[in-house]
Amino acid sequence: MxxxxxxxIGSEEIPAAFITAALSGIESLLTKALSEARLPFxxxxxxxxxxxxxxxxxxxxxxxxxxxxxxxxxxKKVAFDxxxxxxxxxxxxxxxxxxxxxxxxxxxxxxxxYVYAVKTEKGVDxxxxxxxxxxTLVSSIHFKKxxxxxxxxxxxxxxxxxxxxxxGGDVIDFRFGDIQSSRFSRGHRFLSxxxxxxxxxxDYRLKCEKAHVVIxxxxxKSIIKTGILExxxxxxxxxxxxxxxxxxxxxxxxxxxxxxxxxxEEFLSLPKEVIVNAMREHQRYFSLEDEKxxxxxxxxxxxxxxxRDMNVVKEGNERVLRARLSDAAFYYDEDLKKPLxxxx
Numbered sequence: 477m478x479x480x481x482x483x484x485i486g487s488e489e490i491p492a493a494f495i496t497a498a499l500s501g502i503e504s505l506l507t508k509a510l511s512e513a514r515l516p517f518x519x520x521x522x523x524x525x526x527x528x529x530x531x532x533x534x535x536x537x538x539x540x541x542x543x544x545x546x547x548x549x550x551x552k553k554v555a556f557d558x559x560x561x562x563x564x565x566x567x568x569x570x571x572x573x574x575x576x577x578x579x580x581x582x583x584x585x586x587x588x589x590y591v592y593a594v595k596t597e598k599g600v601d602x603x604x605x606x607x608x609x610x611x612t613l614v615s616s617i618h619f620k621k622x623x624x625x626x627x628x629x630x631x632x633x634x635x636x637x638x639x640x641x642x643x644g645g646d647v648i649d650f651r652f653g654d655i656q657s658s659r660f661s662r663g664h665r666f667l668s669x670x671x672x673x674x675x676x677x678x679d680y681r682l683k684c685e686k687a688h689v690v691i692x693x694x695x696x697k698s699i700i701k702t703g704i705l706e707x708x709x710x711x712x713x714x715x716x717x718x719x720x721x722x723x724x725x726x727x728x729x730x731x732x733x734x735x736x737x738x739x740x741e742e743f744l745s746l747p748k749e750v751i752v753n754a755m756r757e758h759q760r761y762f763s764l765e766d767e768k769x770x771x772x773x774x775x776x777x778x779x780x781x782x783x784r785d786m787n788v789v790k791e792g793n794e795r796v797l798r799a800r801l802s803d804a805a806f807y808y809d810e811d812l813k814k815p816l817x818x819x820x
Contacts, residue, residue, distance in 0.1 A: 480533070486637050486638040489526040489634065515540060525689060529617075546594050607650040614636075629653075703778075737776075738773055739773050744773060
């Protein structure tokens with residue numbers, strides 16, 4: 477019966493566009509590393525938020541599988557003289573393989589008879605293999621852009637602040653830069669910033685929920701999708717579907733809170749595409765339209781925290797959007813002053 481391997485890398489906020497690829501990379505790296513270490517397992521799952529990358533591996537063997545190693549040596553006619561005595565060639569081969577000459581086997585091959593050394597390498601405990609394995613894993617995660625911090629000779633997408641590493645509930649001791657692995661994780665940056673102890677993945681998931689962290693990107697995506705559809709209905713409109721924006725926003729937050737806001741109707745004089753682009757590209761807002769496809773003076777945003785007064789958050793987003801749309805209106809009006817043929 478194997479044990480659970482759990483890893484969490486806690487860092488400063490990771491760019492949303494990097495998270496999905498990083499989780500896929502961690503799964504591939506773990507699969508390869510455990511296979512090469514001869515540590516069988518049943519399943520790998522990965523999860524992630526802007527502040528943490530997580531992997532849990534089920535039923536990892538507590539000890540390496542034994543391995544039979546077969547190495548070919550010299551040809552039989554070179555290994556033994558006419559009287560059947562061992563030559564220096566086969567003595568050197570046996571010594572190099574760490575076996576007695578009597579333990580060597582002679583096998584028929586397409587090229588003739590050759591001497592073989594057959595050895596069984598005993599497996600090592602997983603607890604000895606996992607520390608260097610995880611250290612290498614963390615340093616091997618690929619990002620489009622990585623960074624250095626302090627005077628450390630390590631790189632990662634953002635500075636790492638904590639690491640949790642457990643095997644069967646026991647801490648796997650390893651170090652990356654100036655961070656030592658432990659069993660202590662952290663909650664939401666604002667809503668629950670304190671540390672909490674981790675005993676297993678199930679324990680971790682439960683404590684994350686209490687600490688206002690939704691670790692599963694698919695769960696966050698579902699929460700956001702449900703919230704924005706309800707907000708659109710409340711506004712009396714229809715959501716302009718944007719799957720890539722939904723994917724991005726789900727990786728921008730740990731605890732999604734959906735908000736409905738409004739902007740001045742005077743901006744509706746601008747082309748629909750100009751308004752939608754300004755809201756999407758600069759603010760990551762979702763847009764709404766009526767049954768005829770006309771844009772409504774509303775937007776939906778996703779906050780990463782639940783404030784005491786969410787109306788203050790809504791008004792803050794409305795002020796920022798007002799400035800964005802004012803800029804868009806200015807540049808659109810300026811563009812209209814120049815005929816299209818002059819822009820060719």
